[in-house]
Amino acid sequence: MVLAAIVDISERQRLAEDLHDLSALQAAIVASSQDALISETDVGVITSWNAGAERMFGYSMEEVVGRRIFDVVVPDDGHDEEQRKLDEMRRDGQVKSFDARRRHKDGHLIDVGITLSPIRDRLGNISGVAVVKRDISARKRQEERFRAVVESMPTAVVLMNRRGIIEMVNARTEQVFGYSRQELTGQKIEMLIPARFRAAHPDLRNAFFSAPGPRPMGGGRDLYGQRRDGTEVPIEIGLSPLHTDDGLAVLAAITDITERVRTSQTMAEHQRELERSNKELATYAHVASHDLKSPLRGIVQLANWIEEDLQSESFDTIPGHMELLRSRIRRMENLLDDLLAYSHAGRVRGGMVHVDMGRLARELFELQSPPPGLELVLVGDLPEFITLAAPLEQVLRNLFSNAIKHHDRPAGRIEVSCSATDDGFWAFVVTDDGPGIPPKYHERVFEMFQTLRPRDEVEGSGMGLALVKKIVETYGGTITIASDGVRGCSMRFTWPITISGKSHT
Structure with missing residues (x-):
């Protein structure tokens, strides 16, 4: 029995020494920590204050123990946040971490990272809080x-x-x-x-x-x-x-990259315009070598005839030859005028105006002096909108002229209709009940100086539809033909509902 008592006392002594060593270790850790380690009661009264807290805030332990933490280092504008975090910790028992600013003894503010941990009594109830404050000013x-x-x-x-x-x-x-x-x-x-x-x-x-x-x-x-x-x-x-x-x-x-994309698009547009201009230049060269030379050859030939008439004193043939000469000169003038108009297509003079398409169509049709038996029919309501009037008038005027000029009956009708497309354009359709255009010529008629009948049988230079196509495409539109070549023809062209980004000078 005596031996057993001695063993029991030795065990308790060893446990006490272990607890003392553990307490000494904890105290050493607290004392040497660079962080501020503070313990508070459940109402915020400071109960411990380590050397790290003294260095961080400038207060000694004797100055703060027994005082409320809110009265020592928490600035007025930080009370609500600290109290809210404490209340959350008490409700859920979880550790809370947040960044805030705390006040030094001399009044300056310090950026700190704060961790609140609950302290529990032997019954598990929260009786206080352990606070770690780390200086995060450098961070x-x-x-x-x-x-x-x-x-x-x-x-x-x-x-x-x-x-x-x-x-x-x-x-x-x-x-x-x-x-x-x-x-x-x-x-x-x-x-x-x-x-x-x-x-x-x-x-x-x-x-x-x-x-x-x-x-x-x-x-x-x-x-x-x-x-x-x-x-x-x-x-x-x-x-x-x-x-x-x-x-x-x-x-x-x-x-x-909006500006870069816009610049790229502008450069691409300029490249397309350059390619179109080069193509037109090649066409002009062909025109100069062929289409313009043709009336000039006719003029030279007629001049030779008139000279022969004078030499042979055949005066009765001279008036006829003179009339043919004047006809060739007028044809030459028309060719040059149309060529000039084509080269200027898209270079609009004027600004944006309100256009009533129904009224514009009626006025342009009457200006063509159509035969008495040819009538204009507007299908549905044509739109009214703000646009560049001059090029649009030129398109419609040439389409009317083409339909009237080639109509082969004493009576007939020309219809104009319009609808909106899904991509922001008006789609206008000019339909006539004339002889039509065979499908194999649907592309050719939009080329310069192209006619389906001999030049002497038809008025004009063959530039009208080429001019229409160039104007329409200048403003982003398209023009197509629907005709079986037997009877009737529909010219469909699109025109932007809103024009922007174009020069109006």
Whole structure:
């Protein structure tokens, strides 16, 4: 029995020594920690204050123990947040972490990371709180420098986490997309992506995080962002991984390339215009060598005839030859006038005006002095809209002239109808019940100086439809023919409902 008692006392002595050693270790850790380690009662009264807290806040332990933490280091504007975190901890018993600013003894503020942990009594009830405060001023300065660099960048910059939540944007992002940073922060990145691309984006985001690395986005595809007003903006995106305290994030540098795209489109348009001009130049060369020479040869031949008449004193034939000569000269003048009109097609003089197409069609038809038996029929209501009147009048006038000139009956009708297309154009159709145009000539009639009958049998130079085609295509439209070549012909041309981006001088 005596031996057993000695063993029991030795065991308790060993346990007591272990507890003492553990307490000494804990005390050493608390004393040597660079962080502020503070314990408080459940109502915020300070019960312990380590050397780290003394160094961080400038108060000795004797100055603060027994005082409320709110009266010592928590500035007035931080009371609500601290109290809210304490209340949350008491409700759910979970550790709470947050960043805040706390006051030094001399009054200056310190950026700190704060962790609140519940202290429980032997019954498991929360009786106090253990507080760890870490000076994060250096980290905050780094973050501010990082934010300053991002803010000064000429491109839009968006920082988002692995879940696609936007954590930071710069001023350029606000300008490009039309949102404030308050509206963007905390939202999914998909809000900046057009609806047709959103479903596929999470998979693309996950692919980046599975193999992070700097890279351009899109792989050669055209990329678009969506603004606050729903419009789309062409963009280029560069992605860079960024390691943060909260884990891996991605920094997206977004460049608005609207001006570059516009410049590219303008250059492409100029290239098309250059190609068209070169083609026209080649046509002009053909005209000069063939079509213009033909009446000149006729003039020379008639001059020779008149000279022979004079030499042989055949005066009775001279008036007829003179009339033919004047006819050839008028034909030459018409060719030159039409060629000049063709070269100027699309170079509009005048501005945008209100046009009543029904009224315009009636006026232009009457100006052609049609035969009494030929009538104009307007099918449905023709539109009224703002446009460049001069080129549109030229198109309609030439189509009327062509239909009237080639009509082969004493009575007939010309119809004009209109409908809107899905791509922002009016589709006008001018239909006549004349002889029609065989399908094999549907393309040829739009070439310069092309007629389906000999020149001496038809009035005009054959430039009318070529001029119409050039004007219509100058404004982005098209013109087509529907005719079986037996009876009737429909000329359909499209004209923009709204004209923009063209020079009106």
